[in-house]
Amino acid sequence: MSERDDDGARADAQLARSLALAAGALLLEIRARGTLSGKALGDAGDREANTLIIDRLRAERPDDFILSEESLDDGRRCAARRVWIIDPLDGTREYAAGLDDWAVHIGLSVDGVPHVGSVAVPARDAVHTTDDPVHVRGASRSPPRIVVSRSRAPDIARLVGETMHATMIPMGSAGAKAMAVVDGRAEIYLHDGGQYEWDNCAPAAVAMAAGLHASRIDGSPLVYNCADPLLPDLLICRPELAGPVLAAIAAARR
Incomplete structure (x- = not known):
């Protein structure tokens, strides 16, 4: 990978992390309002987080395509090298139930390969991103x-x-x-x-x-x-x- 490509990957990863954190904070705020529950809460979270992510990607990466669970698919993406693949709220049921095991996914596929990604687990105050990985260490636990x-x-x-x-x-x-x-x-x-x-x-x-x-x-x-x-x-x-x-x-x- 050239230095320019490496710099681009870092910038993409930083954007993915920023989007995951921003969407996660919004989802926590929506849940904390206490005005919605059940399916209505999940639907609001999906919709508002998706809007935040899509709007920023269109502003900051206008030449890239986007595939989102919560948006209509644009078939032109199939001919594109770079496609952001996002799930603004993965685990809607857990989110609506007040649990902590839900996530925000911001991925970037380049030539079909998962090139960059950030996954936030906001209720656990955790975010993992490809440019700052936690490398596995030590022997596997047995039994797994x-x-x-x-x-x-x-x-x-x-x-x-x-x-x-x-x-x-x-x-x-x-x-x-x-x-x-x-x-x-x-x-x-x-x-x-x-x-x-x-x-x-x-x-x-x-x-x-x-x-x-x-x-x-x-x-x-x-x-x-x-x-x-x-x-x-x-x-x-x-x-x-x-x-x-x-x-x-x-x-x-x-």
Whole structure:
């Protein structure tokens, strides 16, 4: 990467971090108002955070395209090199319920690769960004811990957990689960059954910057800015566990 490219990546990462923090602060403020609850609170958070992020991206990166869970998709993005992939409120149910395991995702795909990302977990006062990664250290905990959906753990995660004698940790949003692996509260995040690019672009970018493994559950690379943004499965884990986890997945799917 040239010095100019490196400077550009830093600027993009700083923007991603700024957007994640600003949207997170807004979401906390909306919840603290106490005037909305339930679905109405979640809808307001989605809408207002999305507007804040979109407006700033259009002002600061006018030549880039945007793919957001909360906005109409512009198909012209498929021909673009740079596409911001955002989820202004990942974990709307947890947010509306007053829990802390929801997140803001700001990712940037360049030529289909998760190039830059920032994931804020505002209710935990945490933010992780690709230009300031927390690198994994030390040996993996044994048995490993797998973060899974609080409402429905994927069958594949349950089967891999049994094979590896893992402890299952229920948690809310995709971003919160991925960041639990980044910050060492878990070793594996394994999902199968329906995600979109905005659910995992920023988390994957942050995880890889931290030295973690991130891929599809068949081991193939994560590819972004596809015409169909469905990206249904994801593995984020400690690098030394990638081989055993992928082998356990393959065995479970036979």
